[in-house]
Structure formats: structure tokens, C-alpha cells
Amino acid sequence: MDIDEYIKSQDALFHYTKTSIAIEHILYEKQFKLSLLKDTNDPREYKFKLFSVMGWSLKPNTTSELLNRAQTAIDRILRQQCRVMCFCTNKKPNLILNDGNTIEDTHICSEGWSKSRMWAQYGQNHYGICLVFSKEEINNILNGMKSEIRDFKASYVKYSQQYQIDFDSITLDGNRLENEGVEEYSFKHVLENSEEFFFTKHIDYRDEAEFRFVIFEPHRKDTYKNLEYLDVKPSLKCVIVGDRTPEAYFHLINKMCVDLNIVSGRAYWDRGKPHLLFCKNA
Numbered sequence: 001m002d003i004d005e006y007i008k009s010q011d012a013l014f015h016y017t018k019t020s021i022a023i024e025h026i027l028y029e030k031q032f033k034l035s036l037l038k039d040t041n042d043p044r045e046y047k048f049k050l051f052s053v054m055g056w057s058l059k060p061n062t063t064s065e066l067l068n069r070a071q072t073a074i075d076r077i078l079r080q081q082c083r084v085m086c087f088c089t090n091k092k093p094n095l096i097l098n099d100g101n102t103i104e105d106t107h108i109c110s111e112g113w114s115k116s117r118m119w120a121q122y123g124q125n126h127y128g129i130c131l132v133f134s135k136e137e138i139n140n141i142l143n144g145m146k147s148e149i150r151d152f153k154a155s156y157v158k159y160s161q162q163y164q165i166d167f168d169s170i171t172l173d174g175n176r177l178e179n180e181g182v183e184e185y186s187f188k189h190v191l192e193n194s195e196e197f198f199f200t201k202h203i204d205y206r207d208e209a210e211f212r213f214v215i216f217e218p219h220r221k222d223t224y225k226n227l228e229y230l231d232v233k234p235s236l237k238c239v240i241v242g243d244r245t246p247e248a249y250f251h252l253i254n255k256m257c258v259d260l261n262i263v264s265g266r267a268y269w270d271r272g273k274p275h276l277l278f279c280k281n282a
Contacts, residue, residue, distance in 0.1 A: 003263045013087035013133045014112035016122035022129035027256045031229040034083035048075050053172045070177055073186035085213040088112045093209045096160040105206055113240050114274035126244040137235035150217035155199045159206040170196055238263045
């Protein structure tokens with residue numbers, strides 16, 4: 001597929017970052033650092049979560065002890081034992097309204113590479129880089145790593161008008177907690193409710209039109225390997241420099257793209273309209 005067509009496809013994923021990170025780590029080392037929820041900028045994700053419990057027949061003191069242990073375990077799993085890869089997309093985001101209905105936000109028209117706020121917030125105020133990855137290739141990479149991780153999920157993020165997470169729908173099951181044990185049930189609880197935990201954000205973030213990969217338990221006790229970085233060479237398709245990115249970086253970035261056999265390009269704004277110019281001999 002021609003790069004002009006690919007950049008508009010649903011397979012294209014866009015990640016905004018600083019020029020130094022793109023050059024020194026992603027392009028040079030060919031590694032993408034996976035994020036922890038505790039390091040995100042969304043309070044729905046980095047804050048401790050409290051859950052109520054149902055279906056419990058134990059003594060009050062036993063109930064309190066197991067519930068406290070489960071709360072701590074779930075918080076640790078969510079914020080320290082799951083890693084995420086976050087991207088913008090070309091897809092219009094789905095909004096969850098206050099009445100529970102889901103609609104497509106038809107007002108967002110920016111393509112994944114031309115989101116001005118993303119360039120400003122994550123792309124070093126337009127001095128940075130936007131990297132284009134293949135959704136299918138990343139999915140293939142993770143499928144090939146199933147012996148090293150417990151599980152992974154990939155999905156578009158939905159955006160809710162509600163500020164608060166719907167804890168009533170993800171109440172802890174006291175009987176399962178007792179029968180399955182704190183650690184095992186806590187991990188199952190996170191997996192079973194991953195849509196709410198990882199793929200639902202407040203509507204304020206909807207212009208990101210985000211797609212996520214979530215890797216569950218990347219540090220397995222049987223392998224003692226901590227998956228902090230992912231090899232991105234098979235999935236990286238294009239590097240786009242920002243409107244303000246200094247020209248001093250152009251030659252280096254183009255050379256690195258040639259070595260990786262991928263395309264380089266530049267985003268620029270003219271009279272308020274975004275344009276993308278490719279260096280097709282890369």
C-alpha cells in the first residue's frame with residue numbers, strides 16, 4: 001500500500017513524542033518503552049481504586065482482612081503489573097453518554113498525524129516527532145510473546161461523560177475471592193473488567209481517538225524477565241517530524257529511516273491547515 005493511502009488507513013497508529021526520545025531510543029535502539037498506569041496523566045488511572053463486595057458469608061473480621069488484601073493486590077496489578085502502549089488513530093471515537101447509549105463523535109475530523117493538541121502536549125510543542133506504527137504488526141509481535149506474558153488485550157478507547165468509574169458493575173465477588181485466593185482472583189478481576197479499567201476514559205480525552213495495547217503481567221515468575229521495552233522494527237512504518245522541528249535533525253532522521261527501510265515526512269501548517277510532505281526516497 002502506498003504511504004499516502006496507508007497513513008489514512010485503520011491499521012495506522014500514531015505516537016507523539018520528543019525528538020530526543022524518538023532518535024535515541026525508538027529509531028536508534030529500535031525499542032518502544034511500555035508505560036505503567038501509575039505514570040499516566042489521567043487520575044482515573046493513576047489513583048487507588050476502592051471496591052465494594054457482594055456475596056460474602058464470612059465473619060466480619062475475615063471479610064475486612066481479605067477485602068483489604070484484595071484492594072492492595074488489584075491496585076498493584078493495575079498500576080505495576082500491567083503495561084500499556086498508547087496511540088492515536090484515524091478512527092472517530094465512540095462516546096458513552098450519560099444515558100448509557102454509545103454514539104460516534106462525528107465532529108472530530110483530524111487524522112492521526114495532524115492532531116494539533118497532541119503535537120503540543122506530547123510532541124514537544126510541535127518540535128517533536130510523530131511515529132507511525134502498524135496495528136497488525138504490533139498484534140503479531142505480542143501474539144508471538146504469549147509464553148512470556150500472561151495475556152494482552154487491544155482495543156479502541158471509549159470516552160464516557162461520567163467522571164466516576166462505574167464501580168457498581170465491577171463489584172468484588174466475595175465468594176470467588178475466598179475460593180480462588182486473593183492473588184488469582186484479583187488478576188481475574190482485572191482481566192474480566194479490563195474494558196472499564198483500561199479502555200474507558202473521560203470524554204475530555206476524546207480528541208486523542210486512542211487505541212491501546214495492554215500487556216498483563218509482563219514480569220512472569222517462571223521467566224524472571226521484565227518486559228519494559230518492545231522491539232518495534234517490524235511495526236514502524238513512518239517517521240513524521242513536527243512543524244517546528246529544527247532542520248538540523250532532518251538529515252539524521254532521514255538517514256535512520258533509510259537504514260530502517262521506512263518513510264520519513266514532515267507535518268506543517270499553512271494558513272491554519274495541516275499538510276504532510278513525504279520524503280519518498282527514504
